[in-house]
Amino acid sequence: MSQAESTWAAEAAAVFVKDWRCEYRTRYALNTLGLFAFTTLVVVSMVLGPVGNTQVMANAVLPVILWLIILFAVTAGLPRIFVAEEETHTATALRLAATPSALFVGKLAYGFTVVVLLEVLITPLFLAMVQLNVAKLDLLVAALAAGGFGMAAGSTLIAAIVAQARTRSALFAVLLLPALVPGLLFAVTLTRAAIAGSDPGVELRMLLLYDGTLTVAGLMLFPTIWNP
Amino acid sequence: MRTLLLWLLWLLIAAIMVGSYLFAPPMKSFVGGGESSRILFFHVPMAWTSFVAFIAAGVWSAIFLKTRKRRHDHAASTAVEIGLVFCVLATVSGAIWAKVEWGAYWNWDPRQLSILAALVYYAAYLALRSQVADDEVRARVAGAYAVLGLVIAPFLFFVAPRIAGFSLHPQPVVNQGMKLQMDLSVLGILIGGSLGFMALFFWVHNLATRLALIEDELDQA
Amino acid sequence: MSTETYLRFHQIKRRFGRLRVLTGVSGEVSVGQVLFVNGANGSGKSTLMRILAGLLAAEAGTVDYVEEGRSFDISERRRAVGYVAPDLALYEELSTLENLEFFCELRGAPRSRAAELLDELGLPHGRLAGALSSGMRQRLRWGWALLDRPKLLLLDEPFQNLDRPGIEQGTELLSRHLEGGGLAVVANPGPLEVPHVAGRIDLGR
Numbered sequence: 001m002s003q004a005e006s007t008w009a010a011e012a013a014a015v016f017v018k019d020w021r022c023e024y025r026t027r028y029a030l031n032t033l034g035l036f037a038f039t040t041l042v043v044v045s046m047v048l049g050p051v052g053n054t055q056v057m058a059n060a061v062l063p064v065i066l067w068l069i070i071l072f073a074v075t076a077g078l079p080r081i082f083v084a085e086e087e088t089h090t091a092t093a094l095r096l097a098a099t100p101s102a103l104f105v106g107k108l109a110y111g112f113t114v115v116v117l118l119e120v121l122i123t124p125l126f127l128a129m130v131q132l133n134v135a136k137l138d139l140l141v142a143a144l145a146a147g148g149f150g151m152a153a154g155s156t157l158i159a160a161i162v163a164q165a166r167t168r169s170a171l172f173a174v175l176l177l178p179a180l181v182p183g184l185l186f187a188v189t190l191t192r193a194a195i196a197g198s199d200p201g202v203e204l205r206m207l208l209l210y211d212g213t214l215t216v217a218g219l220m221l222f223p224t225i226w227n228p
Numbered sequence: 229m230r231t232l233l234l235w236l237l238w239l240l241i242a243a244i245m246v247g248s249y250l251f252a253p254p255m256k257s258f259v260g261g262g263e264s265s266r267i268l269f270f271h272v273p274m275a276w277t278s279f280v281a282f283i284a285a286g287v288w289s290a291i292f293l294k295t296r297k298r299r300h301d302h303a304a305s306t307a308v309e310i311g312l313v314f315c316v317l318a319t320v321s322g323a324i325w326a327k328v329e330w331g332a333y334w335n336w337d338p339r340q341l342s343i344l345a346a347l348v349y350y351a352a353y354l355a356l357r358s359q360v361a362d363d364e365v366r367a368r369v370a371g372a373y374a375v376l377g378l379v380i381a382p383f384l385f386f387v388a389p390r391i392a393g394f395s396l397h398p399q400p401v402v403n404q405g406m407k408l409q410m411d412l413s414v415l416g417i418l419i420g421g422s423l424g425f426m427a428l429f430f431w432v433h434n435l436a437t438r439l440a441l442i443e444d445e446l447d448q449a
Numbered sequence: 450m451s452t453e454t455y456l457r458f459h460q461i462k463r464r465f466g467r468l469r470v471l472t473g474v475s476g477e478v479s480v481g482q483v484l485f486v487n488g489a490n491g492s493g494k495s496t497l498m499r500i501l502a503g504l505l506a507a508e509a510g511t512v513d514y515v516e517e518g519r520s521f522d523i524s525e526r527r528r529a530v531g532y533v534a535p536d537l538a539l540y541e542e543l544s545t546l547e548n549l550e551f552f553c554e555l556r557g558a559p560r561s562r563a564a565e566l567l568d569e570l571g572l573p574h575g576r577l578a579g580a581l582s583s584g585m586r587q588r589l590r591w592g593w594a595l596l597d598r599p600k601l602l603l604l605d606e607p608f609q610n611l612d613r614p615g616i617e618q619g620t621e622l623l624s625r626h627l628e629g630g631g632l633a634v635v636a637n638p639g640p641l642e643v644p645h646v647a648g649r650i651d652l653g654r
Contacts, residue, residue, distance in 0.1 A: 006557030014554035018540070025542045089538040093593065095504060096527050097555040157376070161369050165359040175356060178349035179376065181342070182383045213379055221372040224293050227524065228364060228506035362465065364506050447467070 008102045015098065015106025019081075020113075028084075029114055033077035037122045040069045045129040052132030063191035066126050067147065067184060073118055075173040078155040081107050082163035083172075091163070100223040104156065108218070111152035119144045135197025139204075143194055146207045147187030150214055154180050157218040160225045183210050237427050244269065244421040252414045264328045267321055268414075273422040274318035275343065277429050279385045281311025282350060284433075286378035289371035301367040302440040303433070304374055305357060308350050310433055314425070315347050339389035346384040349377060454516050454600055455479040456501070456632060461510035463496055470496050473510070476650050478632050483623075483645050486636035488652030494636045497652070498534060498605040501634060503527035516600055526601075528556065531594035534605040541579030545572050545589055549596060558597035566592040570618070583610040591619060595626075602626060602633040608641065620644065 023029055044065055051057040085091040094103065123144060127134065134140050158176045162168050186207035193200045248269035285307035292300035322340060323333040334340065353373055360366035457477040463470050470493040478484035488494030499505040501512060503523045514521045514529070521529060539548040549563035567574055570588045572581075581589060587610045594602060602623070608616045623633060624644050635643050 006555060011555050014551055018543070018551050021547070022540060022542045088541065089536055090540055092504060092532075092534070092537050093539060093552065094555075096502065096530065096532055097552050099528075099555075100524075157372075161356065161373060164365050164369050165356060166361065167359050171352075171356060171359055174348075174352045175373065178345045178352060178384075179380050181345045182380070182388065185388060210383075217376050217379055221375060223524075224368055225372045227527070228368070228504070364508075 006099075008099060011099055011102035012106040012109070015103055016109045019107065019110040023110075023114075029077050029080050030117065032080075033073040033114065033118050034121065036076040037069050037073035037118055038125075040072055041122060041126055041129065044069065048130060050129070050131035052127070052130040057130075058132055058195055059192055062130055062132055063188050063195060066123065066191065067188055069122060069126065070115070070119060070148070071151070071177075071180070071184070073122075074115060074151050074155055075176065078111055078114070078152070079159045079162060079169045079172040081111055081156055082159040083168050086163045086168075095227060100226050101219055103226070104160075104219060104222040108153055108156045108215070111156050112149055115148040115152050116145070119148055132195065134195050136194045139194035139200055140191060142204060143187050143190035143207075146204065146211055147183060147190070150183035150187070150207065150211045151180060153211060153214040153218055154183070157214070157222065157225075160222055164225070179214075183207060183214070186210060234431070237424065237431065240420065240424045241428065244417060244424050247417050248421070252417050264325065267325045267328075269417050269421050271318060271321040271325060272418060273425040274314045274321060275385070276422050277425040278311045278314035278318055278346075279381060280426055281307050281314060281429055281433075282346070282377055282381045285311060285350075285353075285374045286381070289374035290378075292367060292371050293375070298367070298444060299437065299441055301371065302444070303437050304371060305354075306433055306436045306440060308353050308374065310429055310436065312347065312350050312354070314429065315343065315350070319343055319347060342384045342388035345388075346381055349380060349384070353377070452517050453479075454630070454632065456484075456512075456514050456601060456634070458501065458512045459510055461497065461500055461512070462508045463493070463500065463505070464508060471500075471507075471652075474650060474652070475510075476634075476648060478634060478648060480630055480632050481627050481645060482632055482647035483627065483643055484634045484648045484650065485641070485643060485646045486634060486650045486652060487639070488636065488650075489638045492638075492653030494638065494652055495534065495536075495605055498532075498603050498634070498636050502530050502532050502603050514601065529599055529601065531596075531599035531602045532605075533590045533594045533603070533607050535609055537590055537593070539578045539589060539593065541577065544575050544577055545581070545592075546574040548578050548589070549592060552593060552596055556597040562596055566595060584612055584615055587611050588615060588618075591622065595622070600631050602631060604633060605636045606638070607635060608637075 048057070048065075052062060082091075085094060123140075126132075154176055158172060158179065161175060162172045165171055186203050189203045190200055190207065192198075193203070248266050252266070252269070285304045288300050288304035288307060292304060319340070322343070326335055326337070326340070327333045353370060356373060357366055357370045360369060455477060459475045461471050461474045474493075474497060476484050476486075486494055486497060488497075496505065500507045503512075503526045512523075512526075514526045516529065540551075543551070545567055546563055549566060550560050552558075553560050553563050564574065570592050572585055572588055572592065576585075578586075578589065587608075591607070594604075604623075607623075608619055611619060620642065623635075627633065627645050635641065
């Protein structure tokens with residue numbers, strides 16, 4: 001019958017395509033994330049100035065600020081992943097049509113690509129505005145990718161949770177931030193190492209482990225959150 | 229039988245309180261001749277007990293997600309509530325100790341920060357519960373968050389303090405290279421205190437859960 | 450016995466907070482039949498339909514859906530039913546065709562089914578779902594429900610917002626569904642002209 005004919009991968013891909021198609025036409029998420037990130041960046045830059053050439057700022061402060069900007073934008077823009085479905089009442093149709101795990105993966109892929117786009121836009125701007133030089137660019141890219149993935153995975157799961165609550169977006173940051181602490185710690189340490197040009201040590205592996213754990217937890221918990 | 233167990237628990241905790249002042253020697257490495265080290269016997273067990281409480285909440289939530297029985301959901305949320313009390317006590321006692329030892333209540337020490345993150349995580353759990361109207365959805369959704377906590381909490385309590393590099397906190401003395409680094413009497417009171425507080429937690433938890441179930445039944449009538 | 454298809458529910462109870470909405474509802478329906486649920490707004494009619502669709506959990510009671518002798522669990526039932534309800538919405542930013550094709554991918558129906566149904570229901574392919582009139586929206590809901598030719602249809606206020614031709618077409622689709630080996634539960638706040646009604650439940654105080 002119907003279930004056998006739709007493959008899991010095709011379902012996940014369909015969800016991913018649908019989300020991007022809607023996003024392309026409305027640009028809600030990209031606008032929100034971009035606006036928040038850009039505004040924060042401007043404020044930071046105005047307050048700090050081009051301090052990237054100062055050793056202490058480059059090593060200690062600026063890596064944290066970059067991640068805080070990304071985090072801030074994520075908290076503002078990613079709840080949409082599931083909250084929008086509930087608010088427009090399309091969640092009912094999704095519940096009756098999609099396999100939960102495929103839905104989760106499709107949404108996670110969408111969230112991750114949104115975060116990556118944000119990072120691609122914001123990071124060069126950030127580096128330029130604070131005049132920060134990065135010694136190991138490939139390590140920075142790895143940190144942004146792995147850290148961004150962790151944020152997307154956590155956000156997708158937490159978005160599913162808050163979509164069922166009353167205050168939704170307000171609760172999102174409260175639930176997400178403590179869960180992201182491990183990933184953020186690793187990501188910031190890696191970014192520091194990238195800027196200073198030092199050896200990343202075990203941090204990248206730990207960050208990937210964290211990402212994997214969060215994804216597996218999400219895959220296991222999502223069906224219970226999504227359906228009765 | 230129950231009364232006997234309660235009396236034993238009371239005796240144990242009384243013994244810990246007395247022993248921590250009269251029996252255990254002060255730890256010389258601490259400020260002011262080591263008398264301040266006695267806070268160890270309260271601060272550390274509180275932290276360990278809150279960790280046990282949060283893990284128990286995660287386990288009960290997992291059980292609930294399997295059985296869908298109300299009492300498991302109540303057990304989970306009660307465990308978080310009581311665990312938070314212990315967590316706050318651990319944070320506050322830690323801050324007092326920090327003031328005596330290092331001169332400031334808050335030092336941005338990784339261990340202080342990570343226990344704060346855990347506190348926020350589980351306070352968020354309670355906030356989530358208050359924001360979901362339907363009983364069935366609330367239990368499911370909060371349960372999922374508590375199960376996620378099974379991954380996050382161990383990290384925050386045990387891994388984060390060790391990886392963030394520089395820390396003012398005394399190095400973990402119990403299992404450094406599997407050798408006991410501290411005086412046995414100190415260790416004895418520490419372990420005894422931990423067991424006592426954990427027993428206290430489970431006793432209070434049992435009462436609170438039974439109360440919640442009775443309230444539930446009254447609501448349904 | 451081994452090729453039976455039926456839906457049976459027994460003593461369904463559901464409350465919201467202190468409000469008892471369903472206090473022990475039972476019913477059954479088999480191939481070629483319609484179970485009619487009559488209930489005013491607030492009587493629990495939509496709650497019952499949601500429970501039958503697997504969108505909501507009952508507090509007590511059982512729902513058994515068996516298709517050709519095989520028992521379906523709740524997640525299988527969810528993806529096997531065709532559901533029409535007033536609060537069901539599709540994606541406003543996508544066209545009618547894009548919407549139905551998306552759901553074809555999820556439900557495992559051939560993509561051509563989307564265009565086929567739109568033509569049958571007289572709906573334009575390229576119009577955004579957000580730009581449809583309420584009558585067209587209702588017809589789109591029917592299209593969505595019939596995508597993968599489900600055996601069980603759960604229709605909550607199926608003729609809402611439809612004009613005379615729309616109602617006739619809906620009735621025709623339902624008859625064809627029943628004659629082709631399907632079964633249906635129809636819920637409405639008031640009487641409705643529906644073929645092959647084999648059972649009836651009246652909800653409400």
